[in-house]
Amino acid sequence: MPSSKKTEKWGSLIGVVLAVMGSAIGLGNFLRFPGLTAKYEGGSFMIPYFFALIFLGIPIAWLEWTLGRVGGQKGFHSCPGIFRILWRNRISPYLGFLGLLVPVGIFMYYILIEAWCLYYAYLYLSGTFPLYKGGNAYIDFFQNFTGMAQDGILFDTEHSPILLFILFCYLLNMFIIYRGLVKGIELVSKIGIPLLFISAFIILIRVLTLGTPDPNYPERNILNGLGFMWNPGTPEKSFIESLMNADMWLAAAGQIFFSLSVGFGVIITYASYLKKDDDVILSATTSAAGNSFAEVALGGLITIPAAFVFLGKEGISDSVFQLGFITLPNVFEKMPLGAFFGFLWFFLLFIAAITSSISMLQPAIAFFEEGLGTGRRSKYFYIIIYYINWLFICSIFFQGSNCIR
Numbered sequence: 001m002p003s004s005k006k007t008e009k010w011g012s013l014i015g016v017v018l019a020v021m022g023s024a025i026g027l028g029n030f031l032r033f034p035g036l037t038a039k040y041e042g043g044s045f046m047i048p049y050f051f052a053l054i055f056l057g058i059p060i061a062w063l064e065w066t067l068g069r070v071g072g073q074k075g076f077h078s079c080p081g082i083f084r085i086l087w088r089n090r091i092s093p094y095l096g097f098l099g100l101l102v103p104v105g106i107f108m109y110y111i112l113i114e115a116w117c118l119y120y121a122y123l124y125l126s127g128t129f130p131l132y133k134g135g136n137a138y139i140d141f142f143q144n145f146t147g148m149a150q151d152g153i154l155f156d157t158e159h160s161p162i163l164l165f166i167l168f169c170y171l172l173n174m175f176i177i178y179r180g181l182v183k184g185i186e187l188v189s190k191i192g193i194p195l196l197f198i199s200a201f202i203i204l205i206r207v208l209t210l211g212t213p214d215p216n217y218p219e220r221n222i223l224n225g226l227g228f229m230w231n232p233g234t235p236e237k238s239f240i241e242s243l244m245n246a247d248m249w250l251a252a253a254g255q256i257f258f259s260l261s262v263g264f265g266v267i268i269t270y271a272s273y274l275k276k277d278d279d280v281i282l283s284a285t286t287s288a289a290g291n292s293f294a295e296v297a298l299g300g301l302i303t304i305p306a307a308f309v310f311l312g313k314e315g316i317s318d319s320v321f322q323l324g325f326i327t328l329p330n331v332f333e334k335m336p337l338g339a340f341f342g343f344l345w346f347f348l349l350f351i352a353a354i355t356s357s358i359s360m361l362q363p364a365i366a367f368f369e370e371g372l373g374t375g376r377r378s379k380y381f382y383i384i385i386y387y388i389n390w391l392f393i394c395s396i397f398f399q400g401s402n403c404i405r
């Protein structure tokens with residue numbers, strides 16, 4: 001029996017396409033993808049990447065959009081509910097339960113990185129980013145504010161106001177969700193996604209016009225940077241040799257799942273708020289294409305080439321956190337108007353992250369609404385979510401330095 005009497009619906013089809021794109025375009029596009037591409041000989045990685053996109057990502061996205069729309073018509077919005085109408089078996093809702101547990105699990109660490117991005121954007125904007133003082137200044141800074149440097153350092157707000165930023169991000173996420181589908185998620189995506197693309201284009205133009213910033217290193221130029229990122233194979237490893245690497249194929253498939261947000265239950269839930277005649281195939285394909293554009297054409301062209309022209313091949317790390325939070329600040333410092341571009345970059349990352357993190361909460365919301373018969377604004381639901389969040393914040397306190405090592 002359908003549990004929700006008055007079902008919410010998206011305001012417009014473009015709104016839901018942007019919301020799904022918002023979920024898909026995230027830290028995975030701008031940090032994880034460049035890191036993996038650098039790790040797996042650039043251009044070679046694109047072969048398994050596009051294979052996985054075409055044969056796994058897009059078909060699964062079609063499937064999720066279709067399942068979601070069917071479920072929504074029957075009054076269900078969470079995976080347990082939708083699975084139960086698809087397969088009338090006692091275990092089906094339990095299988096569907098994964099479709100809300102996994103996104104909430106990802107949310108718990110994703111929001112930390114979201115807060116790091118906001119913190120860096122704030123530091124650049126306020127002009128308080130500590131200037132490079134040689135040695136390991138950026139690494140020390142990163143380790144201090146994330147709590148890696150020393151147990152208990154997170155309590156020291158002078159070193160680490162990051163807890164306040166984390167709290168702020170939690171509250172902002174809750175607030176957006178609380179405002180509902182159209183006034184919350186859809187509105188944020190409609191503003192956030194264009195803003196994100198505009199910011200990324202501005203940074204991209206800056207990066208592609210960097211030329212050869214240091215005449216002492218003529219080989220560190222933008223063409224070689226693009227080559228480092230995109231040439232299939234390296235002097236050490238040929239294209240065919242790279243393609244024989246099974247790890248790379250697995251990593252590419254993993255990247256497609258993570259990046260498109262498919263296989264997590266998020267899209268099923270989003271699509272369950274479609275109207276009966278809303279198109280699913282074109283919408284799913286458009287959002288997947290938008291995501292891959294942001295990943296390959298923006299994420300892939302900005303991060304690594306920018307790092308290459310200033311730091312050379314040796315300066316580039318394929319560790320995602322190192323690339324984002326240590327290498328790039330180093331690059332912005334050397335770039336004309338670096339503080340402005342630093343702000344724009346981390347602000348972009350923050351927007352990308354928040355439009356993804358809100359999508360990770362919606363499946364659980366849908367579940368509570370139909371499972372416990374609570375309304376969106378029901379106090380029971382919020383009490384539960386707050387408990388989950390506070391548990392996580394407590395875990396940061398207790399684990400201290402170990403939680404992100």
Ligand code: PFF
Nearest residue numbers: 024026027028258259261264
């Ligand atoms: N697609 C997001 C990214 O690329 O950062 C991450 C993500 C969002 C994963 C939603 C899973 C999810 F359910």
